[in-house]
Amino acid sequence: MGNLCECLGNFFGRKNTNVRVSLPAVCFLWQIAMIVLFGIFVRYDEESDVKKWLELKESDNITSDIENDFYFRYPSFQDVHVMIFVGFGFLMTFLKRYSFSGVGFSFLIAAFGLQWALLMQGWFHSLDPVTATISIGVESMINADFCCAGSLIAMGALLGKVSPVQLMIVTLFGVTLFAVEEYIILDLLHCRDAGGSMVIHAFGGYYGLAISWVLYRPKLHQSKRLNGSVYHSDMFAMIGTLFLWMFWPSFNSAITDHGDGQHRAAINTYLALASSVLTAVAISSMSQKKGKLDMVHIQNATLAGGVAMGTAAEFMITPYGSLIVGFCCGIISTFGYLFVTPFLEKTLKLQDTCGIHNLHAVPGMLGGFIGAIVAALANEDVYGKEGLKSVFDFEGDFANRTPGTQGGFQAAGTCVAIAFGLVGGGVVGLILRFPIWGDPADDNCFDDEVYWEVPEEDEEEIIPPVLEYNNHMIHKHQDISESNFSVEQS
């Protein structure tokens, strides 16, 4: 099938990257679908509906508005929101001529993804059996943002090699798969996964890797000149890194239990992240002549501790346990960038632009298993009888589950997340190989020019007319298809 696709795609000697029909069509149709489905299904929940909230206050004898879940979770929601749009968005601006796409496309797909996630997660987790409606509130918004994170992670592996239409498809299926695996892991297996080591990072990581593997481009080296950073683009990426790093404690504590649960998750994540920074710096420095640091490691591996604490953050992992997790994952992630990514590209034919294998897939998987171990070791001495119930939600059908069993289910949940990522990603990858989505040619990757009106560079001012003429001559030959257009513009 791949050959057929390539044939069709290259029929006229060059891939067609025109998305003037497909991108608006996808945006309009899907947005209209969202409006219709929201009209049918989505309502305010009892804490955001004025009538229901007044009734709830009376029935539950709530004396103060401060008891509204809004005040427990909204500050965390805003931090998560910043991570999704500025964190992920700017982290993906590190390429020298792909920053518009990095931040712009992540903006687009997250804005679509969060709407679709509200529906998908609503159908699976909170569909009212009587009214057939979904109630949304601040916790739904956090979960919707989480759900987008899975697709944004996958985008990291594909960065520079796909069209915005393909990214929309990645998100449509990514959010759908996410909601299903989340339902299986959290509801059926009754796992705990507050910060989503399993459901977000392991799933998102392997989902992106599988897609990228199917979309392997043997001649990608033709775009090699653009597959790297410049000084300023690395600085923009650091904005993304730091906002992810700083707000990760909010990410892992956003939907944990009120009170001690949120408090503990924030502390654990804070410590694991700090520890990751030191080991990432250490390995980065060791790996280069003269001990020079590599920005790629600082931008990414410093975050590994946060990924790996996604499941265990709400457990009583102890402060030094958190430090150990960060310590190990900072090392593993940096080694990944040094050795595993090049190895995967060479031997497995797997091109992973941002190295999500090292930042999300592996630390996410480890985080899942760390969570399993910490859960299995839980006992009443540490948690207290009530505490054990409250942390692991041993209630209803699961009232008799022991920590040991819970550990087993947590491990199983991790495997489910990975399986969903790999299989789902494989299928989505095949869909993306159809030659109609407007992806760039191999020598045209990592280039904003393909999908954006890019402003002229500073030179104009400096270069005098004669030279500028030459300059244009050169551009003319280079971008022959564009020259007509640029005349119109100027």
Place this chain on the structure above:
Amino acid sequence: MGNLCECLGNFFGRKNTNVRVSLPAVCFLWQIAMIVLFGIFVRYDEESDVKKWLELKESDNITSDIENDFYFRYPSFQDVHVMIFVGFGFLMTFLKRYSFSGVGFSFLIAAFGLQWALLMQGWFHSLDPVTATISIGVESMINADFCCAGSLIAMGALLGKVSPVQLMIVTLFGVTLFAVEEYIILDLLHCRDAGGSMVIHAFGGYYGLAISWVLYRPKLHQSKRLNGSVYHSDMFAMIGTLFLWMFWPSFNSAITDHGDGQHRAAINTYLALASSVLTAVAISSMSQKKGKLDMVHIQNATLAGGVAMGTAAEFMITPYGSLIVGFCCGIISTFGYLFVTPFLEKTLKLQDTCGIHNLHAVPGMLGGFIGAIVAALANEDVYGKEGLKSVFDFEGDFANRTPGTQGGFQAAGTCVAIAFGLVGGGVVGLILRFPIWGDPADDNCFDDEVYWEVPEEDEEEIIPPVLEYNNHMIHKHQDISESNFSVEQS
């Protein structure tokens, strides 16, 4: 009068942009005036004064400090604060050589504006009749930031064409007018306008447009080379866009009712903004050959949904209603950038640097009317009897107002805001035409050099070939150990 001004201004053949006397004088005198007026009028309110808070706790039987309004509103305040300084500030850095001014002047005028706003809003809304003092707390700070937003919006139309002294004057009158129209709209007409579609965006938008119209520069094309972006300046502007976009739910919910009011306003704004992104992208892509996206649209039109939800966010507009608002305003705003701004410049002689017409004026006006419609449609089935009272504040003098009447007043309020903007802006524009404020000549606009010590650019460009050659030689000798390595890398 215009001719006279120009004569005076161009007496020596060139405008005098020296602000060495006027700018420090304005800053010092106005700041001293602030100190004196604060000394006379401003006091801590009963939740921030230690004595009054202890008394209030006793008299109202408040058992916990968490009931202090600080904990209801401070996280939202900080988000709004980020929108004002980083959001508006960085959004205005998109010009290639006017980024210092974009972020620096917005910093200056907002820092002055918030002080003046505390006074003006205090006099109109919370002057104690007995002590003749104003009590301030966290809600006053949010309102003061809101008030600055009006002037910052106006600055968007004037960007690059006025001096910092003129911007201070725009702010002085902008805040004053704001406080008056806000008093009329919120207190006299008893409108609801939590996120300020009317009082902030429609007013600020038309205020800026009217000023810009009076200050029309027929020869502005002489600065055309600088009236555009470069790659990195567009990235800086995206920082502004994203922080505005992410924190807009906090903006629209910051001063709504505790509990369900804040909760609902955040949800509605979140949804409207997401919807705007998709339609802005769709129209942007449709408008260009090959479907390329334009950064101007992504930076601005994606925010239109937040502007348009400013009034209705706290109402029961329903989740899908919010999506529809965002859907329409994303389209209208992008069309504005494509067609209306060029049209206004050509036919109406209206130069609008940032396109505030499309982002604030029109969506703000629409937001006002959307609010009117949603208010008029309110009923007890949806809101409950108590809910209707609480959302629309049908109490005291207004106890007998019906939703239908309220809708009429909301629409009237929108017209008041626009009228204040247009008339006030016209008058302020005339004041700004006096040739003493240090504004730049037509061929000198959009240039930081006029008001800033701008650092020299990266040597590379400046160093002549011979030197550079030597330079390379030196590097060669110096980093002999590295040369092997760099071969490996490349």
Place this chain on the structure above:
Amino acid sequence: MGNLCECLGNFFGRKNTNVRVSLPAVCFLWQIAMIVLFGIFVRYDEESDVKKWLELKESDNITSDIENDFYFRYPSFQDVHVMIFVGFGFLMTFLKRYSFSGVGFSFLIAAFGLQWALLMQGWFHSLDPVTATISIGVESMINADFCCAGSLIAMGALLGKVSPVQLMIVTLFGVTLFAVEEYIILDLLHCRDAGGSMVIHAFGGYYGLAISWVLYRPKLHQSKRLNGSVYHSDMFAMIGTLFLWMFWPSFNSAITDHGDGQHRAAINTYLALASSVLTAVAISSMSQKKGKLDMVHIQNATLAGGVAMGTAAEFMITPYGSLIVGFCCGIISTFGYLFVTPFLEKTLKLQDTCGIHNLHAVPGMLGGFIGAIVAALANEDVYGKEGLKSVFDFEGDFANRTPGTQGGFQAAGTCVAIAFGLVGGGVVGLILRFPIWGDPADDNCFDDEVYWEVPEEDEEEIIPPVLEYNNHMIHKHQDISESNFSVEQS
């Protein structure tokens, strides 16, 4: 001793900046030490431990999880966290080729510093005498971030002249000294210092200045070409400035008393900062021909009001009092940049890259004395009897202290902070003079190349050689006025 050091260091004609052994060794060993010490000492406090929180709720009859300190302080913690990593980090990116180091090294030392601070502050302030353990919670995290700020301030004076290993040592001793002086000032002298004018800014400022004085480099002018900003690096620095400026109200209110204390501290800081902006702009404009503004002043002196309100923010300083503090400190700080820093470098042989003398040392010292005065003037009329007790913590051993006495102790505390900074900095400076830490040579300062893999720059790669030659020729002709200058620069 200095001569000996230089001899050893320059033995091979050039300083050895290879940190491939020392940097990883320091990171690994210190991180392992942290893990061991955390294992021995650190536990969750009673609000983050599930068992203890359930017990506490029962024993103290706490009905709602919202009473957990997490909800009082976590939003402020996140703001402080942003100030430490993005605020300080990006403020130090203003140099043209030292941005990686500015943001990267501050990231590294703060990540280490906060762990060490949790231990040091724990031992001094909250070591349980029975179990010999330290309990940590959200307030500990804020205090740990505060503690890092001291070392980050010191880094400002040293920026560009030291190796990352030296910065780690600065942090190790900085945090240690901080914990001791804080213990003396807050516990023994029983001073109040919520936002740390004394313990953070005065200490950190004089600590950094003393180190820099000991490390004086007479030939630093050899790196002069790199000791300045470019257009884009100034924009990155403005990100730091604005996040510091916006979140300073959270900084000064993060650990003040619940309720009115946090509320009042935020208001006071907000006002002082606004006032600083206007006077910094005024003095900056007055100091230059044609009234042009200098980015250095806008980036730094605008923050002076926040520093100076660090002690008095929680007191009843009144709103206009806050404006006056900001007014004066904005002026003093800008004058510092204009006159004092050059003077210190010439006469005192003190090289202060970021001008921390003007932003932290002096405003911090002034803030300490302002706090002393405001404390001494406190009385029951303004605070109420209970209020006086609660604001100044006149309880236990200090139940009989009067405001006047308190003022005296506050002033004494300021002196202690300065003394610790100067003496500690002197000793640490001597340690840093050992020629084994990998610091750069005098002609190699302010250069990321020394410690980072820096990516190639844009054009070079794209423009073909012939064109590039022409390009340079033209520059030569065009910028004839500049060529003289560039010779001076190089």
